Amino acid sequence: MTAVADRITGLAAALRAHGVRIGTGETVDAARAVAALGLADRERLREGLAATLLHGPGQRALFDSVFDLYFPRGVGGPEDAPRDRETLRDRLADALAADDRALLARLAAEAVDGLGGYGGAPGSDGFSAYQTLERLRPQTLLARVRAEVRGGGGDGGGFADRLLDDEIRRRIEEFRRMVGAEARRRVAERRGRDEIARRAVRPTADRVDFLYANREQLAELRRAVQPLARKLATRLAARRRRAARGTIDLRRTLRSSLSTGGVPMRPVLRRRRPVRPELVLLCDVSGSVSGFSDFTMLLVQALHDQFGKVRVFAFVNRLDEVTGLLDHGRADPDGLGARIRAEATLTGWHGSSDYGMALGEFAERYGAAVGPRTTVFVLGDARTNLSDPNLPAVRELARRARRVYWLNPEPRDRWGTGDSAAPAYAELVEMHECRTARQLSGLIAGLLPV
Amino acid sequence: MAPKLNKRLDRKRITISPDAVPDPPEAPLFTSVDDVSARLAETGYLASPAVATTVFLAARLGKPLLVEGPAGVGKTELAKAVAQVAGARLVRLQCYEGVDESRALYEWNHAKQLLRISAGRGESWDETRTDIFSEEFLLPRPLLTAIRGDEPTVLLIDETDKADVEMEGLLLEVLSDFQVTVPELGTVTATRRPFVVLTSNAGRELSEALRRRCLFLHIGFPEEELERRIVRLKVPGLGDALTESVVRVVGALRAMDLRKAPSVAETVDWARTLLALGAGTLDETVVRDTLGVILKHQDDIQKAAAKLDLDAL
Numbered sequence: 001m002t003a004v005a006d007r008i009t010g011l012a013a014a015l016r017a018h019g020v021r022i023g024t025g026e027t028v029d030a031a032r033a034v035a036a037l038g039l040a041d042r043e044r045l046r047e048g049l050a051a052t053l054l055h056g057p058g059q060r061a062l063f064d065s066v067f068d069l070y071f072p073r074g075v076g077g078p079e080d081a082p083r084d085r086e087t088l089r090d091r092l093a094d095a096l097a098a099d100d101r102a103l104l105a106r107l108a109a110e111a112v113d114g115l116g117g118y119g120g121a122p123g124s125d126g127f128s129a130y131q132t133l134e135r136l137r138p139q140t141l142l143a144r145v146r147a148e149v150r151g152g153g154g155d156g157g158g159f160a161d162r163l164l165d166d167e168i169r170r171r172i173e174e175f176r177r178m179v180g181a182e183a184r185r186r187v188a189e190r191r192g193r194d195e196i197a198r199r200a201v202r203p204t205a206d207r208v209d210f211l212y213a214n215r216e217q218l219a220e221l222r223r224a225v226q227p228l229a230r231k232l233a234t235r236l237a238a239r240r241r242r243a244a245r246g247t248i249d250l251r252r253t254l255r256s257s258l259s260t261g262g263v264p265m266r267p268v269l270r271r272r273r274p275v276r277p278e279l280v281l282l283c284d285v286s287g288s289v290s291g292f293s294d295f296t297m298l299l300v301q302a303l304h305d306q307f308g309k310v311r312v313f314a315f316v317n318r319l320d321e322v323t324g325l326l327d328h329g330r331a332d333p334d335g336l337g338a339r340i341r342a343e344a345t346l347t348g349w350h351g352s353s354d355y356g357m358a359l360g361e362f363a364e365r366y367g368a369a370v371g372p373r374t375t376v377f378v379l380g381d382a383r384t385n386l387s388d389p390n391l392p393a394v395r396e397l398a399r400r401a402r403r404v405y406w407l408n409p410e411p412r413d414r415w416g417t418g419d420s421a422a423p424a425y426a427e428l429v430e431m432h433e434c435r436t437a438r439q440l441s442g443l444i445a446g447l448l449p450v
Numbered sequence: 451m452a453p454k455l456n457k458r459l460d461r462k463r464i465t466i467s468p469d470a471v472p473d474p475p476e477a478p479l480f481t482s483v484d485d486v487s488a489r490l491a492e493t494g495y496l497a498s499p500a501v502a503t504t505v506f507l508a509a510r511l512g513k514p515l516l517v518e519g520p521a522g523v524g525k526t527e528l529a530k531a532v533a534q535v536a537g538a539r540l541v542r543l544q545c546y547e548g549v550d551e552s553r554a555l556y557e558w559n560h561a562k563q564l565l566r567i568s569a570g571r572g573e574s575w576d577e578t579r580t581d582i583f584s585e586e587f588l589l590p591r592p593l594l595t596a597i598r599g600d601e602p603t604v605l606l607i608d609e610t611d612k613a614d615v616e617m618e619g620l621l622l623e624v625l626s627d628f629q630v631t632v633p634e635l636g637t638v639t640a641t642r643r644p645f646v647v648l649t650s651n652a653g654r655e656l657s658e659a660l661r662r663r664c665l666f667l668h669i670g671f672p673e674e675e676l677e678r679r680i681v682r683l684k685v686p687g688l689g690d691a692l693t694e695s696v697v698r699v700v701g702a703l704r705a706m707d708l709r710k711a712p713s714v715a716e717t718v719d720w721a722r723t724l725l726a727l728g729a730g731t732l733d734e735t736v737v738r739d740t741l742g743v744i745l746k747h748q749d750d751i752q753k754a755a756a757k758l759d760l761d762a763l
Contacts, residue, residue, distance in 0.1 A: 023662065029511060036510045037483070037503065044483055047503040052511075055661035057518060057652075057668040162759055163702040170705065231655040238615065 004034060011070040012053065014197035018066075019207055019438075020059050026052055045071060058204060058224070065201045068181045069188050077113035077186070078106065085115065085135060093141050096171050097148040104171075108178035111136050116183055126190060129176075129183035136179075138172050206437035210292035210409045218291045221437055222298060228441055229302035235445045236306055276308030277449035278373050280401075282362060284380030285340055286316045286353040292409040293379050294337045296440065300377075301326040306448075311369055317354035319361045320344035355382060355421065356390030363393045370397060375449045376404045378429070382415070382422040389421040394428045405447055407434040479509040479536050479602075479645065495524070495531035496680050504667040505532060514625045514646035516610075516664035521651055522713030523669045529606040529647040536645065538602035543592035545613035551620060555630060557589045583634035593624050594632075596644045603644035610660075611653040618660050621648075625663045671704055672714060680714060685721040695732045696721055700744065703754055712744040720744045734759075 012027045033048040046067050054063055088111055095103040116132035119125030145168050150161070188196040205220040206228075213221065249270040257264040281300055283293040297312055304310050314322045322340050340346075348357070370376060376397060382389075398404045406425055408415065412433045415422035425431060432447075434440050480486045487502040497505070505528070508515040517525045533540040543554055563582040570578060590598060596605035607621070624630060628640035648664060650656060672680065677697045681688065688696075696717065704711045712720075720743045729736045737758065745751045 021658070025662070029513070029665075032511055033507050036507060041483075043499055044503045047500040048507055050500075051504040051507055051665040051667055054666050055658065056666070060668065163698055166702055166705065167698070227652060230653065234615075234654045 004039070005031060007070050008034065008049075010194060010197075011049070011066060014066050014070070014194065014201075015053065015059075015063065017198050018062055018201065018203055020054070020062070022053055042071065042073065058206070058227070062201065062204050065181065065184070066197050068185060069193050069197050069201070072185045072188075073105070074109075075189065078109050088114065088136060089141065092136070092138060092175070093144050093148060096138075096141060096145045096168060096175070099171060101174075104175050105178055108175060108182045112179060112182045112186060116179075116186075127183045127186040129180040132179050132183065133176060138175055141172070142168055206441070208437070209435050210295070210437075211288060211435070213291055218295070221291075221295050224437065225295070225298045225302050228437070229299060232299075232303060232441060232445055232448075233306060236303075236448060239445075276306075277375060277402075278309040278371070279307050279311070279448075280369055280374050280376045281310070281312045282319075282359075282376065282378045282380075283312065283314050284316070284353055284355075284358075285314045285337065285346065286351075289379070289381050289409055290337050292434070295437065296377075296379050296407070297322075297326060298336065299440070299444070303444075303448075308373075311366075313362060313366065314340050314344055314346060315353070315358035315362075316346040317350065317352065317357050318346055318348050319358045319365070320346055321366065352385045353380070353383065354387050355380065355384045355425075356388040356393070359393040359397070360390050363396055367400075370401045372400070372402055374401050375447075376401045377447075378404065378406045379409075380406075381408055381410045381420065382406070382425050382431075383419050384421045386419045389424055391424060391428060394425060398429050402449065403447075404429040405443075406431040407440070407443065408432065409434055411435060480506050482506070489535045490531050493531045493534045494683060495527060496676060496683060497528075498669075498672055498676055501528065501667065501669060504665055508665050509645060511665070512643050514648060514664045515667060516648045516650065516656075516661060517667045517669060518650045518652055519669035520671070520711065520713055522715030523671065524714060525649040525669060526606065526608055528669075529604055529608075529649070532645060532647070533604035533606075536602055536604065538604045538645065539599070540604050540606060541592050541596040541599075541644070542606045542608060544608050545610055545617065547612055547614065549613050549617055553591055554593050554617065554620060555591050556594045556632060557591065558583070559587045559589050563587050585635070588632070588635070593620075594630050594638065596646075597624065597628060597630055597640040598638060599644075600641055602642065605644040605646045607646065607648045609651060609653075610648045611650040611656060615657065618657050622659060622663065625660070671711070674698070674701055677701075677714065677717060681717060681721045684718045685725055687725050688721050689730070692724065692729070692731060693721065696724065699732065699737070699758070702757070703744065706753065706757060708745070708750045708753065709747045710745070710750065716744045 008030050009027060012022050012030070016022055029052040030049050033052045034045065037044050037048045039045060046064070049067065050060065050063055054060065088107065092104075092107050092111075095107055112127050112129070112132050115135045116127040116129065117125065118128055118131060142165065146164055149164060149168075184196060184200050187200065205217055205224055208217050208221070247270045249268050252268040253264050253266075256266060256268055260266075279300065281297065283297055284290075285293045293314070297314075300310060300312070310323065311321065312323045312326055313319055322344050325336070325339055325343060394404075406429050408422060408431055410420070410422070410433070414420065415426070415431075422431060432443055434443055480489070483499075483502050483506045486506045487497050487499075490497045490502070490505075504515065507513075517528060519525055530540060532538075543549075566582050566587070567578055570581075592605070596603050610618075610621075625646060628643050629637050631637045671677075674697055677700070678693055681693050681697060682690075685693075700712050700717045700720070720740060723740050723743050724732075724736070727736065727740070738755070741751050741754060745754055
């Protein structure tokens, strides 16, 4: 049983390393769950451990990858000799047509074993999911699988047949995922489970660096906007409640104490006027930082009912208002960035970002948008492409607004390198490092006015 | 205000039932995971492996079960099915904004206390006081009811996310130790642990402390195979081919980025509608006319129509 206990604690440690909060109590529960369920059925074990160790749905994908490493389906490669590429493709097409999960998993193992191995010397060899998929090219099987399913007849889906392509694509995607998991498992056998669990498993979306996130991760982030907004709304409401009580209104306390002979028997608390704060967002949407800006815009829009007024401006080297593009119902999050770039005038003579020009234009055209009740967020990396940072415009902005915050998606130690004007701006307004969705939600919860 | 006031007057804590909570219940509720699936299926609840495993663990470890998932996937049904299987009574606490101690836990019956006081003129204060704060004047609310009973109980705390944060603090004591403290009476400890199910739509993020005390189960949309079985069970008259098509179309809609993805409840509704219309197969006209049953937003319907190649809507 100690071997199993080691596995469980190892699994818990790996999850903790990825930021899942697991206490000793949960680990003990997990062990009790294993004792109750036995080790015979792997899927049950997976569900049992997930139920005891996890606390929210967001961590499930991470858990599944780590679980596959610590409780692998088997060890080593498949026993039968690896076949050549063409036979594998034939069998894969059959399995995809039949939607046979078990067979797909077996084929993934064979494919990684036969096509994914690289390197000869022990210690530097391994298995690559990328190489396997490059050689096998499962995505090119689509037409063949479609013909096979249609040819099989019988099914007679009729109307539903028009969905076939999507279904096959989803099956292929599933197969790719299986190959990835299998390659990780094989590498972990060589290099040690703990190391692979820490390094090769994809972190949860909220811990991915905005600047390095790929398309898929950005799409995942966009899907996380609504739950995150709900979480933040809860925290804002709690802050609002706390802020609403506690301060004593001295004038009215003294006034009411007159009826008790000048002894203040009952303190009168200050009544808060329910003023909804106003928010202005200035977003750099040029190339590298656009993922960060898009995400933040969507998040703020999702929080719009927390504020009296939200106005969003986008810029590259010219600035334009995009509040209308973010409207509810219209906001198709996937196409947002493209739509902003298509419908708003953001660039002048060249396509690279220019903070000085854009900030100057904001002060000139939309200066009235900023008043003493407005909190301004500037989103961008403060890389001016060596043009004038236009500090007076920022100074003026800081003077007129209630607060100005600058959220910078670059790591702090790179501020001021190259063409970054971050330190100059940071002297005038409060600048925060904001590299991941997790950091962003922490900042928003703390900085947003209540 | 009587309970609040008396908290200060009288702080004795008598354990009404001194025996410790029996760790595993006398006869285990379920013998195995298969047992869970089989018996839930008898009541008409088809459980996925994840659901069956977690329910089994919750019963075995004696921990509350926190069920999250989109609306209409059968979270509340699960609690009802478990109650039916276990032959237990179902105590339900429906949470809403502003639900408080006196709605969830207990309340003193003020009117009756006043009657008692005015009926017993001439008694000393001490006698009256000990008398009016006895069980006779206590109005138990769901949480206390579930804990006090001797018979097997399933406690369903529905839509926990709708309740205020303060309510969670109240739940913590109940869920970790299965006890309730009534200042005038003492601490009431459960003689028999209820099987607790909390449901949440994730309308608000529940606190980490509450999550920690529960087993977590996320019920998502079911796999195709399971959904086909559900439709067959709920709408037996629908042909196999049509059931298959219905489930496939719903599956495709879920893969799209919709404002409200259709849930199992909608699938079943749709199947019922098709049965009532006497549709033999799915075709464009039928789908166009009935899309409103599964999709609830106009822009979702338009998106779906474009996806499914329905002609102009």
